[in-house]
Amino acid sequence: MTQVAAVSADIVLHNAFVVTMDGALTVLRDGAIAVVGDRIAAVGPSADVLGAFPGAAQTLNLGGRILLPGFVNTHVHTSQQLARGIADDVDLMTWLHGRIWPYESHMTEEDSYASTLLCGIELIRSGVSQLSTGISSTV
Structure with a gap:
């Protein structure tokens, strides 16, 4: 453990x-995790x-x-959720x-906020814990 x-x-x-996603790609058949605050404190057999x-x-x-680590979505367009x-x-x-x-040229700040919020909810519900929007300061 x-x-x-x-x-x-x-x-x-x-x-x-x-x-577990450790180096050996271990899968525990009767496994458990303990969470303390915002950290995983232990991983191992349930007992x-x-x-x-x-x-x-x-x-x-x-x-x-099945208990999996959070997924990472590396290509998200949060502004397109409503489209x-x-x-x-x-x-x-x-x-x-x-x-x-x-469509995007007519979006208001409120539209962008709502689209991003809805996208975030959907990502969380599907197991995504990190994302990359690809936002660039040159766009």
């Missing part, structure tokens, strides 16, 4: 297939992690579900010149 410190955990997630954090504020039995479906039937140049660029 990999453990950061002997403190009380905020939550222990156990009885899961834990995909070990539960034993190391008996006073956890919350324990959650995942019933054999879904406006150009599914056209070629790239028509989409750029005739649909998405005119």
Whole structure:
């Protein structure tokens, strides 16, 4: 078991297939993680992690579900969240010149905020914990 410190955990997630993404790509069949604050404090077999954090504020039995690290989305256009479906039937140049660029040129600050918020919600719900928007100061 990999453990950061002997403190009380905020939550222990156990009885899961834990995909560790360590060098050996280990998958624990009955694995667990303990979270303290905003940090993963321990990863290991459920019995070990539960034993190391008996006073956890919350324990959650995942019933054999898969527990993965957060995904990284390296190509996101947060401003286009509200534009879904406006150009599914056209070629790239028509989409750029005739649909998405005119759409984005009329967006207000509030539109941009709402689109970004909605995009963030969708990313979180699909397991994404980091993103790159590709924003450039030259655009």
